[in-house]
Amino acid sequence: MIRQIKFNNLKSFDDFELKIKSIEIAYPTPKTIKESVPFQNGDYDFTELYGETTYNNRSIKIAFIYDGFKAITRTKLNSFYTKVINWLYNAGKSELIIDYEVGSFQGRVINISSIEVLTCVGEITVEFDCYPFRIYKQSEGNIPWDDFNFELDYLQETNFNVLVSKSINIINSSSKRISPTVICSESFEVIKGDTTYKFNSGTTKDWRFTLDKGDNNLILKGTGNIEFVFRKEVL
Template sequence: MYGIKYNNKYSWDLGLKVLERNISTPAKKKVTEEIPFSNVIYDFSFLYGSQIFEPRKLEYKFFVDEMFKHNLEAIRIVVENWLYSSNEKTELRDEVTPGYHFLAECIEIDFEDLKTYGTIKATFEGYPFRIKNEYEGEMLWDDFCFLTDILQQTTFIINEAREISLINNSIVEVVPKIIADNSFEIYRNNVKYLIPMGTTESTDFKLNTGVNKLTIIGNGNIQFKYKIEVI
């Protein structure tokens, strides 16, 4: 038996057994413009650096084993309040996909009373991507997958200048949290980024998909904290 953890509570703590699960693959959201009287179509889907995707739909059907109707209704109340208690996309962990989590909000619940047992179908609307539970460079060996994961250094000691490479194995750009004990300059493709001392997280500096070659100028320690996002 497997279950899910949502809004800091496990489904099996409520006596729920997952009968069915359906995790859809999000569709690409294409932003195009057709030139009148021609066959030319411009695709603006990558205008901001990454392909845009539609929200992901997740569906779970739970089995509730309870022969007394009043107890079945009590369980229904508890489960529906648990699933509807969040009004924003909340971390959802599915034991079938270890090492990753979704960000999703329950938007619909369907309860079926079958006298001596019941079923509850929960529909979630989620962020398109699965997100790694651990930051790059901090991965637990038990969660390491040789097909998808890589081992890499994300904390560096800088003495005046150093060239480094950071790999973003995501399908999209990610914004790293940069922790620095001094101010630094980062150069990438002849573009300079000023990094102040302390913790910085800004959309002005994103890690592109693949290998990011950076030159860091300064003295001290700098760390890049980011999580991989995949379909």
């Protein structure tokens, strides 16, 4: 099977006959926030001031080769270049799927090398600037059995039927805090620690309500159905 990427709703080999030569996926670097005070040894480190480390974007470089140059006219060759460049540059920020990676990346193309033609083979290198975290395709609680990783994933419920009150635990196995979408059949109160969040019936995204990394003990108050929808994000 020929490896390929999907970006801007098109596939590198199926749509352009580009074969992957190499892929370099860099890990994101932490954003270090430090302040120095005159006459003080060292400095103050505010990197985790709000409870967790934040990260810079990650770089992904992919080298493609194209061996369809035999008996091709200059006009068709220029047309091919134009189609590839338009596919990559006109996408803006889009989902990048590498077929052998679990999950996807979000990013944009920031650099395309000039296409080099050696004999009948062309080579082009594309650099993507991506959101630091890799995002799972399936939401938590709905990971297909064939994709389930027994070392990293958790079998858990994220959809609950409640009669007056219920205590639950949701595990966020992401590398960061996550703000889930909350879907309620009726109005609910969700108590996390000392804070109470109120959700009306319907679908709500409240950026103040987050699931911490690891265990999240919640108390649900209301009668009806409530669901927490979120996808795991990992480095």
